[in-house]
Amino acid sequence: MNVLLIGSGGREHAIARALSKSALLSRLYAAPGNPGVAEVAELARLDVSDHAAVAGFCAEKNIEFVVVGPEQPLVEGLADSLRAKGVAVFGPSKAAARLEGSKGFVKDICRANAIPTADYERFANEEKALAYLREKGAPIVVKADGLAAGKGVVVAETLEEAEQAVADIFAGAFGKSGAEVVIEEKLEGEEASFFVLCDGTHALPFASAQDHKRVGDGDRGPNTGGMGAYSPAPCFTPEIEARVMREIVAPTLRAMREMGAPFQGVLFVGLMLTKDGPKLIEFNVRFGDPETQVLLPRLEDDLLELMLACARGALPERKIRFSPQTALAVVLAAKNYPGTPLTGTEIKGLERAGEIAGVIVTHAGTRREGDKLVAAGGRALNVAALGATVRDAQALAYRGVDAIDWPDGFCRRDIGWRAIERER
Template sequence: MNVLLIGSGGREHAIARALSKSALLTRLYAAPGNPGVAETAELAPLDVSDHAAVAAFCAERRIELVVVGPEQPLVEGLADFLRAKGVAVFGPSKAAAQLEGSKGFVKDLCRANAIPTADYQRFDDEAKALAYLRAKGAPIVVKADGLAAGKGVVVAETLEEAEEAVAAMFSGAFGKSGAEVVIEEKLEGEEASFFVICDGERALAFTSAQDHKRVGDGDTGPNTGGMGAYSPAPAFTPQIEARVMREIVTPTLRAMREMGAPFQGVLFVGLMLTKDGPKLIEFNVRFGDPETQAMLPRLEDDLLALMRAAATGALPEKPLRFSPQTALTVVLAAKGYPGTPLTGSAINGLARAGEIDGVFVTHAGTRREGDALVAAGGRVLNVTALGDTAQAAQTLAYRGVDAIDWAEGFCRRDIGWRAITRET
């Protein structure tokens, strides 16, 4: 099969590595890709927001499957456009992508289908939102309704912080995404991420992960797109998985079918494991980043075969196979992240890190300048390691990190601490 992978981050590099192992693969293209993706795919200089150009490329290169990595093209309807041209796509339609594209849509769907989630209200008026905040008090959660690159959620511990978040959203901090806000109760418990592969009718459990969203050690500092992750999540037991499938995933897929928007692709179920059971925090309609970098090295089945089956409505019946080992990913970010990152600094030592047995380095925000590899974003590299325990995986991952020579980068040094605590 000829395959086109859409995206340019660490998630897409991890997907490219997994797809490249498939016996079904003839040729892999990536648009726009990155220097890491280029190791296993031919980069295509496509503007992925130009749907006609993507479709023309697919026709010219006889693409049999398009894999959409990030959420933005899905929310903008790329999958619909390509399917109308006869191209199979791993990723949901524009209507189904509302599960990530609108937090208010998801909350209303949960309410209508008795799916466990936090109590909430939606607002398109700043004064009414502030009045609600003052009536409820803190702690409380304020969310921009639309896409905000993982930064449109504020977990406010004080009323002042919540009011500042509402004011920022309505003043355009997130553009159109903040024109409406969702204000919800703060759930207490342990967070976990669960992924399922869907073909429009059925859902097949993938695996679980936990990430670290705060920028600093000890889960301190502002939220980021994720500073590291590990898989599986020890807190996500088989009993919890069964309950999430029954109470959250199945009714969601049923509701989407009934509204004429069957979900195909991967559904990322963000959860809070509360004392009353698992509750939905949010859905994403694509693989997580950096969770993917930790999950895919554990997958023992053919990812391309699985994606094709989901895209064609033919998911297998049998459970997927994953290594019992733990995979742990550390994100290396540019100084200044999650604010304005310092870009353009040279990075060395990747080959040295990759030579460590059990360590994989993926590119998240890099570019080539001549022979040099330089930082070109906030989250720049991911170092992943496999180990028989979370502690072993962590130790090996940081060996990989320390082999990299990049003075202008930084990382957390405690990725995996929850899982390691459970082991001791």
């Protein structure tokens, strides 16, 4: 079958590479894609916010299945528009995508269904929000309700910092996403990411991962979209997985069905593993970035077949097959990231890195300028590797990193440190 992949980042390059291996695939298109995606797919110039144009492209190219990578098109209802035209989609409806599109919506579902999460309140009024902050004190977490490109969350260590975050959100720092604010207790523990495939009725565990949000070694500096990741997460034991499926995933999917918005696609469960057990931090309604770059190299099943099963309401009963090896990915970012990145700088040496056995280079924010490959965003590349242990995967990934010639890029040098400490 012909398939269209929506998106342009490292996640989409990893998905495109996995889809290209499927025996079910006839032709793969991507919109807008990137230079890495172009190696395995035909790029299409499409405005993905124009749903009629996307549907028209599907009709023109005889596309039977669309895979939506990023969250924005899902929250805007692209899946609904395509399904209305008879095109199958991997990704939730607009109503179901509220699990990422509104943090307050998720917290209310948790409260109504006794799903373990941080205590919270939500506010549409700045003065009431500030009064609640002063009552609770710091540390505390302040979140813009809607999508904010990963920047709408402030973990405030002081009351002053929390008050400033509330003021910024209500002043319009995140546009419509800040029409409401969610204020919640700060959870303590170790974070982990867990991915579950859903077909509207059933859920099938996919895989776990841990990423590194801070820009600098030792988890220092400002938060980013992620500077690296590894999978599986050693802290995410089978016992914890069973508990998350029972206490968080199952009641959430049941609640969504009962409100007439069954969830189909991948559910990204962001967790804090506290002394009282796993608690939900947030849901995403798509694969993570850079987690996808370590999940999919381990996948031994046909990704397209699994995605189709989600869309058709027919997930298999059996476990999904993964390599027992660890995958670890390092993000190469442009100087000044996560501030205003230095873009347009040339990147060389990708061929050398790719020739190292076991190394996988994924494009995230790059573009072609003639024969040159240049940085086009903050996070430009992911360099991943597979190894018998986290330490082995880390060593191989950094061999790949060091083969790349990019003086205007940087990376963390300690990706995987927490898991390596566990291996000692």
